[in-house]
Amino acid sequence: MGLYELIKDLKAVDVLIDVPSCYVDDPLAIALDILAAKRSPRRIVIIDRERRVRGVITSLRILEILLGFRGSMMVKLRGLTKVLREKVILFSDEAPYTMARDTPLVSVIKHMGENSIPMIPIVDDLGTYVGAIDETRVLKLFKGKSLGEEVSRALEADFPLVSVRDTALRAAEAMIEGAKGKAVVLNDKGLPAGVVTAKDILKLPLVTEEIIELLRTDIEVGFADILGKVGVAKVMSSPAIIAREGDDIGRAIDTMIDSDVGLLPVVNEKEGRFTGVLTRMSLIRTVVREHINPMG
Amino acid sequence: MDITRRIEDYIGIVDRDEIEYIKELAENVKGARILHINSTRKGGGVAEILRSVVPLANSLGLKVRWEVISGDKEFFEVTKSFHNALQGNKGLKLGGDMIRKYLETNEMNAGKIDTDADVIVIHDPQPAALISYKNKGSSKWIWRCHIDLSDPNEQFWSFLRGFVTMYDAAIFSHGVYVPRDLRGIKIYISHPSIDPLTDKNKPLSQTEIESIISKYGIDPEKPLVGQVARFDPWKDHPSVVRVYKALRQKVENLQLVLLGSFADDDPEGERIYREVLKEIESLSDVHVINEHNDLLVNAVQRSMVFAFQLSIREGFGLTVSEALWKYTPVIGRRAGGIPLQVIDGVTGYLVNNIEDAYERALMLIKKPWLARMLGANGHQHVKRNFLITRDLRDYLRIHIDLVAR
Numbered sequence: 001m002g003l004y005e006l007i008k009d010l011k012a013v014d015v016l017i018d019v020p021s022c023y024v025d026d027p028l029a030i031a032l033d034i035l036a037a038k039r040s041p042r043r044i045v046i047i048d049r050e051r052r053v054r055g056v057i058t059s060l061r062i063l064e065i066l067l068g069f070r071g072s073m074m075v076k077l078r079g080l081t082k083v084l085r086e087k088v089i090l091f092s093d094e095a096p097y098t099m100a101r102d103t104p105l106v107s108v109i110k111h112m113g114e115n116s117i118p119m120i121p122i123v124d125d126l127g128t129y130v131g132a133i134d135e136t137r138v139l140k141l142f143k144g145k146s147l148g149e150e151v152s153r154a155l156e157a158d159f160p161l162v163s164v165r166d167t168a169l170r171a172a173e174a175m176i177e178g179a180k181g182k183a184v185v186l187n188d189k190g191l192p193a194g195v196v197t198a199k200d201i202l203k204l205p206l207v208t209e210e211i212i213e214l215l216r217t218d219i220e221v222g223f224a225d226i227l228g229k230v231g232v233a234k235v236m237s238s239p240a241i242i243a244r245e246g247d248d249i250g251r252a253i254d255t256m257i258d259s260d261v262g263l264l265p266v267v268n269e270k271e272g273r274f275t276g277v278l279t280r281m282s283l284i285r286t287v288v289r290e291h292i293n294p295m296g
Numbered sequence: 297m298d299i300t301r302r303i304e305d306y307i308g309i310v311d312r313d314e315i316e317y318i319k320e321l322a323e324n325v326k327g328a329r330i331l332h333i334n335s336t337r338k339g340g341g342v343a344e345i346l347r348s349v350v351p352l353a354n355s356l357g358l359k360v361r362w363e364v365i366s367g368d369k370e371f372f373e374v375t376k377s378f379h380n381a382l383q384g385n386k387g388l389k390l391g392g393d394m395i396r397k398y399l400e401t402n403e404m405n406a407g408k409i410d411t412d413a414d415v416i417v418i419h420d421p422q423p424a425a426l427i428s429y430k431n432k433g434s435s436k437w438i439w440r441c442h443i444d445l446s447d448p449n450e451q452f453w454s455f456l457r458g459f460v461t462m463y464d465a466a467i468f469s470h471g472v473y474v475p476r477d478l479r480g481i482k483i484y485i486s487h488p489s490i491d492p493l494t495d496k497n498k499p500l501s502q503t504e505i506e507s508i509i510s511k512y513g514i515d516p517e518k519p520l521v522g523q524v525a526r527f528d529p530w531k532d533h534p535s536v537v538r539v540y541k542a543l544r545q546k547v548e549n550l551q552l553v554l555l556g557s558f559a560d561d562d563p564e565g566e567r568i569y570r571e572v573l574k575e576i577e578s579l580s581d582v583h584v585i586n587e588h589n590d591l592l593v594n595a596v597q598r599s600m601v602f603a604f605q606l607s608i609r610e611g612f613g614l615t616v617s618e619a620l621w622k623y624t625p626v627i628g629r630r631a632g633g634i635p636l637q638v639i640d641g642v643t644g645y646l647v648n649n650i651e652d653a654y655e656r657a658l659m660l661i662k663k664p665w666l667a668r669m670l671g672a673n674g675h676q677h678v679k680r681n682f683l684i685t686r687d688l689r690d691y692l693r694i695h696i697d698l699v700a701r
Contacts (some may be wrong), residue, residue: 023511024317048313048317050313052311052313054317055693069482069698070697071696071700072698072701073698073699073701074696074700074701077701078701086614090321090324090693090695090696091320092693097681098675098680098681099639099642100673100676102641103673104641107640107642108639110640110646111635111639111640114630114635114646115470115471115472115635115636118472118474123680127311127680133650148473158476174491177479177480178479179474197383200297225581247671
């Protein structure tokens with residue numbers, strides 16, 4: 001059965017996942033707490049008391065705030081402690097983009113792939129948040145399929161890269177500059193040594209402990225100083241789970257799902273070089289383009 | 297400018313909670329002095345959005361001004377080249393004369409416009425070089441880019457990038473429009489929007505619709521399809537005519553309307569307009585209208601079985617949201633923001649060629665229930681994602697991020 005046949009009769013509501021949510025007036029610290037938990041999502045949907053979607057906040061955004069890239073005036077004038085107690089909605093990410101629950105799944109997936117939208121909150125007829133469909137959920141639908149295409153068709157060449165000798169601060173800055181929540185860590189030979197995510201940095205005990213201390217004592221700390229003293233090698237996931245240039249896209253999807261990672265560095269084994277990365281979105285874009293777009 | 301527009305006017309169109317939420321956001325930047333600068337007060341999507349956003353933000357307690365730069369014909373010819381080159385015309389060359397004209401005009405405007413504000417939002421490339429005259433102070437400068445910079449003419453972009461990187465932040469209409477080499481400034485994504493209370497989008501009665509379209513020879517009793525788009529080469533009017541000719545073989549009384557406009561000093565627009573007229577000269581029931589008339593756009597979009605938007609390139613293509621808001625589904629190409637607005641099979645159809653467009657068009661004509669269903673979905677999609685209230689919310693969030701104390 002082809003991928004299109006597999007999903008053509010499904011609706012958004014059939015595959016919803018429960019992306020955690022918090023309320024618009026919850027303090028920012030709550031969002032940080034959820035995102036820094038051990039097995040937590042990469043983003044949180046922000047809802048109001050009527051459960052209408054008002055925003056989304058990601059690990060990357062929290063990192064930006066801690067390092068003064070966002071809400072900088074507020075952080076400067078009030079201090080980080082007060083900012084962490086501010087309403088989460090004031091710092092929320094991109095405009096929420098919602099779809100109705102009975103939208104055909106094919107349309108949802110095509111829409112995500114064609115517009116590079118990583119997650120779509122799903123709402124009922126009254127606009128109430130009922131769940132979401134994200135990249136991982138989409139890829140899980142295609143697990144165990146051989147797609148007959150090499151991963152080179154889904155490569156992303158432009159991605160944050162750092163050296164294994166860099167600090168966690170440099171990795172955070174690279175992610176912020178590239179507006180991506182992950183970076184590939186390269187060893188001295190230019191090959192992938194690991195992958196670091198915004199979430200990895202938020203989960204650092206040094207960071208979480210400092211935040212608890214900060215909220216307890218109101219004594220300001222500089223997170224840039226803290227991260228500047230930590231080597232990225234101590235934060236990253238390693239060894240890097242990789243894909244090889246000749247691998248089938250279906251196999252790469254399986255690896256991502258089985259290993260619970262959102263990024264696979266790709267290497268050319270013959271030439272011994274790193275050639276790019278596969279992301280959940282780059283795989284979805286390729287699947288949409290080649291397999292579930294029968295007419296247009 | 298409608299200075300009486302208030303956020304409460306939108307109660308009933310969006311939920312009351314949404315209004316309360318916007319007011320709450322605005323509390324965080326009450327009194328903030330915001331200055332928008334663009335290149336025209338009339339015509340074009342930017343001016344349309346500002347006409348609504350400025351009074352609305354003022355009604356929420358912000359102190360918002362809107363200034364327009366002035367320039368002569370030569371300057372606007374130069375910036376038109378900028379526009380086309382930045383949207384992907386690789387054949388254009390940036391000459392020394394063009395650079396001089398662009399910089400001189402920006403300098404002249406810098407001397408005239410009072411930029412004392414907390415946030416200065418510069419719209420599009422025309423006034424982008426005003427950043428060079430930024431005073432020392434705490435003002436935050438934002439470049440609001442309304443065009444697609446994903447594949448720009450490198451010569452023009454590298455010139456403009458020098459100015460853009462001096463800004464504190466940039467806003468793009470779509471994540472995929474952000475140039476890959478733009479680094480070091482904050483990037484925000486905010487889709488453009490339509491205002492449901494303007495003449496172009498407000499509700500019209502059946503009598504009003506029929507009276508308006510009849511004046512232009514459109515028969516309210518016969519089915520109507522068409523495209524509302526400026527007469528320019530990117531809108532691909534010839535494809536619309538070709539699809540229509542094929543449809544006419546199956547639906548004898550089908551009418552086509554091509555409604556758009558071009559400025560008096562726009563030779564390219566006039567050329568396209570003449571070509572379209574020539575293309576349809578042997579056809580009956582085709583209405584090519586060159587007129588800037590918001591009520592006519594409104595009535596036409598409400599009268600169509602579906603709307604075409606077969607543009608090859610688009611800034612964002614807000615005419616799609618305008619049609620969807622009026623419960624009219626859209627058949628569009630994958631250009632600019634069209635795929636964001638047309639959810640394939642839900643609010644209309646995305647097509648790659650005129651054969652696909654013909655098949656989808658015929659299906660919607662034969663199955664009016666399907667067109668109604670897609671149209672209703674489209675209305676909801678726009679209500680959730682592309683109304684001016686959402687745009688205002690985005691601006692408030694950005695202002696909070698930059699200057700909230």
